Amino acid sequence: MERRVAVVKIAAPLYDVQGYFYERANTDLPEGQQDGALLNFLGSHFRRTAPDFLLDDFADRCAGAILGGADAVICDDARPTDAAGLTKQGFTVVQVSAPDPLRRLRKSKRGDRTVGNDEHPTEAGLESISVDFTLENSGSLSGLEAQVTEIAKTLITGPGPADGVIGGDQRDGNYAVESLIRHAGAMISRRYAENRHQIGAVILAGDGRVFTGLHVEAMVGRASVCAEAVALGKAREAGVTDLRIVLAVRHPKPSEAQREPRLVPPCGLCRELLLDYGPDIHAVISMQGELNLVPLSQMLPHKYVGTKWKATDPDHIGK
Incomplete structure (x- = not known):
């Protein structure tokens, strides 16, 4: 097996x-x-x-x-x-x-x-x-x-894990994903600045290492950089190619009554970017109150496939 x-x-x-x-x-x-x-x-x-x-x-x-x-x-x-x-x-x-x-x-x-x-x-x-x-x-x-x-x-015996609703005991399942959410939440809570830094993201590598990213807002909106992209850059800088999980949280604005960072899905541009480097990466999504691991490819069913990277390139990932 x-x-x-x-x-x-x-x-x-x-x-x-x-x-x-x-x-x-x-x-x-x-x-x-x-x-x-x-x-x-x-x-x-x-x-x-x-x-x-x-x-x-x-x-x-x-x-x-x-x-x-x-x-x-x-x-x-x-x-x-x-x-x-x-x-x-x-x-x-x-x-x-x-x-x-x-x-x-x-x-x-x-x-x-x-x-x-x-x-x-x-x-x-x-x-x-x-x-x-x-x-x-x-x-x-x-x-x-x-x-x-x-x-x-x-x-090594027994069945392997499957996609879907996350569950499990202490350092498994819910514990692990909630730990990632806390990690992202703690980071954005430390660095939050209204209209500048609002989103915190984490990317989980195959060996369990976690890389954080901070959203950077620009005065010209299209120049802004998503937190997921920053986390991806850190992971790649560390030599990681086995990207397994991404999640992001949004810090509440001062006017909002709810004060805890809230899980948000990656935007469309982040889905395109992350799938270029991690074709098997999953996103943590909240669905009807449950935490789910969803293949990011399912969230972007018609991903753009270009010809910029050749298949023989050692850094050509997921193409």
């Missing part, structure tokens, strides 16, 4: 800050490389400042990935200190092991800016973890793939 798998990383906030650091320092950090010393430092401070943040944020992103259509979630960057929390969240713990000299050699070949400290507190406690499966990774990649396939056959 074919599955939609999402890879969701606990350390995503650390990688975000690492990216901001190198961008602000105007220094290149090649794709796939890390600054191990910086990540060790950030991991310690995140866990000391807000002990529950990384796992709570991870759980929210997992719920987002599931809401976006994933029916299997893999975390490939857990540390020993995270194991108990992952088990509590319902994850199966798989230990991938290799002889220490081989592991160090592979790590050195990655070309990281700095190498993380294997003795760092975030790496401690491996021997005390109770694991469900163990993979031996001292041989070939094909051998490892065969082991992973056997475990996957054991773990």
